[in-house]
Amino acid sequence: MARALWPVLLASAVGLLPFTIFSTYLVPIAHDAGSSVAAMGGLRGLGGLAALLVGTALAPLIDRVPREWAAAGGLVALGASAALGASGDFVLLAVFCLLVGAGTSVLNPALTAAAADRFGTGKAAGRAATLVTAVQSMTAMLAAPLVALPALFWGWQGDLVAVTAVSVLLAAVLLARRGSTKGDRAAAAEEQRLGYLASFKALGAKPGVVPLLLIGMARTAVFMGYLAYLAAFYDERFQLDPGLFAFVWTLSGAAFFVSNLLTGRLTNADRPRIATERLLVIGLFAALASVVGFYFTHWLPLALALTAVHAASHAVVAACVVSLLVRRCGTLRGSALSLNAAGQSLGVFVGAALGGAGLGLAGYPGAALAFGALVVVALAAAFLAGRSGTAGEQAP
Structure with missing residues (x-):
């Protein structure tokens, strides 16, 4: 199952990296942006607010497009946010937090649903979905040392640039793999005809x-x-x-x-x-x-x-x-x-x-x-x- 889902699992891990980098290097990021740590740390809340609003507003639309398209869109948003954040500008870092929150609110459910779709509608689908959440929890535990070591060579800005490159690459991989699911497409088409409300x-x-x-x-x-x-x-x-x-x-x-x-x-x-x-x-x-x-x-x-x-x-x-x-x-x-x-x-x-x-x-x-x-x-x-x-x- 892990071999079949490797792009999805890797993408779910990458989704946690932008805010992990932001939290790990909050002090130098605030220094480089000419801001206080308190003000910079407060920007993190923008991500949660964006995730709440965008996740709720787009919930019915997640099932109206191929999962891979939705996940790829989330990855592109993450890549764009990381590129903006690497600038070190306070305003662009605020945009970074908003985009990361909005991007992950689409990326995470799309990846979990894509993993489940690949194994149909039975219990194997549930096992695939929980595998994605397990990888996310493992990444949350290990991400700090994983981002800290590369940053010794290229700094926190280099970490964000790397996230941009990996996000865009994974988006391309997911788009290339579109259509390899076992879901009931007739039922999906029927439900996609439902209105928004x-x-x-x-x-x-x-x-x-x-x-x-x-x-x-x-x-x-x-x-x-x-x-x-x-x-x-x-x-x-x-x-x-x-x-x-x-x-x-x-x-x-x-x-x-x-x-x-x-x-x-x-x-x-x-x-x-x-x-x-x-x-x-x-x-x-x-x-x-x-x-x-x-x-x-x-x-x-x-x-x-x-x-x-x-x-x-x-x-x-x-x-x-x-x-x-x-x-x-x-x-x-x-x-x-x-x-x-x-x-x-x-x-x-x-x-x-x-x-x-x-x-x-x-x-x-x-x-x-x-x-x-x-x-x-x-x-x-x-x-x-x-x-x-x-x-x-x-x-x-």
Whole structure:
């Protein structure tokens, strides 16, 4: 499967690089642009806003063009943004952030849908989709050292220029591979005749889709909000400096990657040992227990264990949501995945805001309450999604 999907997997990895470079070299980028670190860092929020707006607005259109065309368009946008960002100009760096957010909001769902389409509408499609998300999580864990080493030779500007070149090359490869899917083209053509608003209505009518999108948003809010204050927690409670905290970050990333990869295989096996809907609920209960317990522990080994469990539980939930959306939405899977990505962008803002409010009002117990409440909301949505069972999934 990985051999068949190598351009898609590589493109999904490249999609994470522009903002990784921006975050890694924020200080020198701000210096070269004649700006403060605070002002430059604030531009990152433009990307999330663009991803939310563009992802939602273009969701019905993802299924109206070949997946490879949509993915190639996203890659071209990424390449253009990287070229603009390499200039070092503050205004062009703002455009860079907007274009990266807009480009990834199209690129990621298009790539995930393209991977699923290549293997039809059954469980193999769900396994292919979760393979894409697993590669993305692995890239998030390894991207910083991967971009840091080349930058020793050509600087952060050279990294962005390299992203431009690779993005354009991959766009050409994806366009050349157009048409190698096993999807039901007749059904796709029928659904493509739906109007813009009718596409949203048809997607909402799919069994369990709306609750699944809510789970995706709430899960992201919890995990990203938790990660936003993770370094501060380890510094305050266990006096871990940034060098030692890097190992905590690696632990969390590795747990997420391994769990996401294994869950994708488990839930999409020909004869799964446990239903995807049930595993989704188990993952959410594990997320609830680990995030609440984490903020009340004062023993470092236990905190590390809960950090790994929490990342792994979120990976389980993420893989289950993607698998169910792919299997239940059929030819509208591109639209569903685009809305899921937009919801995740919203979740980043919600998680940071609620986590900060809880922390400010009641310290770490307040953060535990805020994140725990979000998981409870996701659990309620999971029970609603589970009521539709396998009836809403597409037959293999």
